[in-house]
Amino acid sequence: MKQSASMPRTILAPILLGVLAVALWQLAVVVLEIKPFVLPSPVSIATEFSSSVSSVWTASLVTGANALIGLLIGAIVGIIAAIIATVLPLTDELSAPLVAAASVIPIVALAPVFYTMFGADKETARQLVAALAVFIPVYLNTLRGLRQARPVHRDLMRAYGASAWQSTRAVTLPGAVPFLFIGLRIASSLAVISALIGEYFGGPIGGLGKSITSAAASSNYSLAYAYVLGAILLGLVFYVVTLGLEKLVSPHRASVSTP
Amino acid sequence: MSTETSAQGQPIASTHPAAVSVAGVSKVFAARKGADVTALEAVDLTIAPGEFVSLIGPSGCGKSTLLRLIADLDSPTSGSIEVFGKTARQARIDQAYGIAFQQAGLLPWRTVRANIELPLELHKVGKADRAARSSELLALVGLLDFADKYPDQLSGGMQQRVAIARSLAESPGLLLMDEPFGALDEMTRERMQTELVRICAETGAAVVFVTHSIPEAVFLSNRVVVMSPRPGRIRDVIAVDLGRAEGRDEGLREADSFFEAVVAVRESLHGEPAGASAVRGVDQR
Numbered sequence: 001m002k003q004s005a006s007m008p009r010t011i012l013a014p015i016l017l018g019v020l021a022v023a024l025w026q027l028a029v030v031v032l033e034i035k036p037f038v039l040p041s042p043v044s045i046a047t048e049f050s051s052s053v054s055s056v057w058t059a060s061l062v063t064g065a066n067a068l069i070g071l072l073i074g075a076i077v078g079i080i081a082a083i084i085a086t087v088l089p090l091t092d093e094l095s096a097p098l099v100a101a102a103s104v105i106p107i108v109a110l111a112p113v114f115y116t117m118f119g120a121d122k123e124t125a126r127q128l129v130a131a132l133a134v135f136i137p138v139y140l141n142t143l144r145g146l147r148q149a150r151p152v153h154r155d156l157m158r159a160y161g162a163s164a165w166q167s168t169r170a171v172t173l174p175g176a177v178p179f180l181f182i183g184l185r186i187a188s189s190l191a192v193i194s195a196l197i198g199e200y201f202g203g204p205i206g207g208l209g210k211s212i213t214s215a216a217a218s219s220n221y222s223l224a225y226a227y228v229l230g231a232i233l234l235g236l237v238f239y240v241v242t243l244g245l246e247k248l249v250s251p252h253r254a255s256v257s258t259p
Numbered sequence: 260m261s262t263e264t265s266a267q268g269q270p271i272a273s274t275h276p277a278a279v280s281v282a283g284v285s286k287v288f289a290a291r292k293g294a295d296v297t298a299l300e301a302v303d304l305t306i307a308p309g310e311f312v313s314l315i316g317p318s319g320c321g322k323s324t325l326l327r328l329i330a331d332l333d334s335p336t337s338g339s340i341e342v343f344g345k346t347a348r349q350a351r352i353d354q355a356y357g358i359a360f361q362q363a364g365l366l367p368w369r370t371v372r373a374n375i376e377l378p379l380e381l382h383k384v385g386k387a388d389r390a391a392r393s394s395e396l397l398a399l400v401g402l403l404d405f406a407d408k409y410p411d412q413l414s415g416g417m418q419q420r421v422a423i424a425r426s427l428a429e430s431p432g433l434l435l436m437d438e439p440f441g442a443l444d445e446m447t448r449e450r451m452q453t454e455l456v457r458i459c460a461e462t463g464a465a466v467v468f469v470t471h472s473i474p475e476a477v478f479l480s481n482r483v484v485v486m487s488p489r490p491g492r493i494r495d496v497i498a499v500d501l502g503r504a505e506g507r508d509e510g511l512r513e514a515d516s517f518f519e520a521v522v523a524v525r526e527s528l529h530g531e532p533a534g535a536s537a538v539r540g541v542d543q544r
Contacts, residue, residue, distance in 0.1 A: 150362075150364070152360050152362045152364035153364055153366070155327075155330075155332050155358075155360065155364075156358070156360075156364055158331075158332055158351075159330055159332065159351060159356075159358045160354070160377075160378050160381050160382070161351055161352045161354065161381075162381050166381055170366070170377065170380075170381065171366065174366065174368045177368075250368060
């Protein structure tokens with residue numbers, strides 16, 4: 001509740017820095033005569049972006065849809081798995097090595113395998129890659145949140161003679177929500193990244209990833225960067241929507257640490 | 260108001276069972292490698308309905324442990340505890356007591372009103388009855404204007420008042436309070452004490468009040484139970500005669516009788532003979 005005074009500063013400063021960086025970039029490209037295949041100028045990227053905005057949009061929709069489906073599946077499975085692991089600690093113990101392994105391997109590396117499993121003409125492999133990438137942070141953070149019940153709340157629920165289900169509903173589940181959203185925030189960016197990178201390994205064309213590679217392959221570097229810009233914007237949209245959802249759901253929990 | 264719960268707010272006549280009856284209670288916490296910690300040893304204590312009793316003593320004297328045993332949040336290693344003639348466990352299940360801790364322990368995602376209604380909700384009290392009861396309690400603790408605020412919008416003192424209102428939700432005949440004002444500043448603390456005295460007079464509930472503060476114990480109590488550590492025992496029970504609860508106000512804090520009682524408790528805490536002015540408790544161990 002202390003940001004209001006420095007509001008203009010916190011918003012203006014990064015914008016100013018961004019503008020300055022872009023201007024320097026433009027200057028460097030012009031003055032140093034940098035070849036476009038090394039680094040196209042911001043102006044040429046912007047021109048290319050606005051002239052091909054409709055194809056960037058369609059590509060974003062394809063990649064965005066894959067990311068969204070992956071995010072939903074991964075999040076739902078992650079939440080359910082976390083609840084099961086809380087209720088039945090045995091499942092947690094059994095699956096712990098698997099989860100640890102999954103969080104270490106780069107999941108996009110599985111994309112080629114999934115293309116052969118589900119067919120290279122389908123989006124399934126990409127969605128699955130995104131879902132797997134999403135599952136890990138959502139599962140781990142939700143699990144942590146579910147185990148976070150404060151001793152004073154546990155004492156209270158016992159003093160009220162509440163049943164296990166009552167205290168789960170009144171204290172444990174709502175208490176885990178902030179942790180769930182930490183997982184979702186990480187997962188939202190991961191979903192977009194995974195869905196996009198997944199395209200590099202094969203599958204149908206049309207998405208942002210494929211568009212970037214094909215534009216670069218045909219030496220249209222400004223267009224490739226225009227698609228990259230589209231990818232950045234898509235990632236931002238996912239992140240901001242998740243953040244907004246969090247604020248909407250839990251407006252009175254500024255941070256997890258406050259009691 | 261809740262109909263299933265048996266304990267009601269009115270003080271029960273003296274022919275009825277004591278509010279709390281602790282007999283020969285010991286509590287040993289098992290530590291690793293057999294180094295058990297004796298938190299309480301052979302504690303006897305009887306608290307009458309409507310009586311305000313403070314437990315005071317240095318850290319580790321087992322005063323919080325004793326309160327948790329009465330609340331059936333822990334079980335004694337030996338001895339027996341009865342609350343209104345029932346076992347501690349049955350009393351807990353029957354909601355014979357309300358409880359408040361040092362941390363307010365409010366649920367941050369619930370409004371002030373919803374926090375107060377939580378115990379009623381858990382015990383299936385109807386919506387209209389819940390709203391009526393919470394309004395009553397909000398008025399009692401002076402927070403009607405804050406009914407729809409969230410805990411993070413309240414000061415520490417206000418949060419503690421909500422916690423006290425919540426502990427009173429089911430009109431218990433017994434209130435268990437574990438340093439409820441421990442985290443508050445001195446000014447807020449004194450105001451809360453005055454309010455608690457008034458609330459207790461209005462509800463007629465017996466209170467077991469754990470505290471570190473001598474003036475707090477003296478100001479609030481009918482009797483102050485002085486405890487000593489390692490192992491936790493009752494060293495002394497000092498009766499404080501400061502008149503009816505309704506008459507206690509800020510002026511009392513400067514009265515001679517108040518200071519005399521403070522001296523008596525302090526001397527007992529430090530292991531010296533209590534002053535002549537203090538009346539020794541009868542049911543001393």
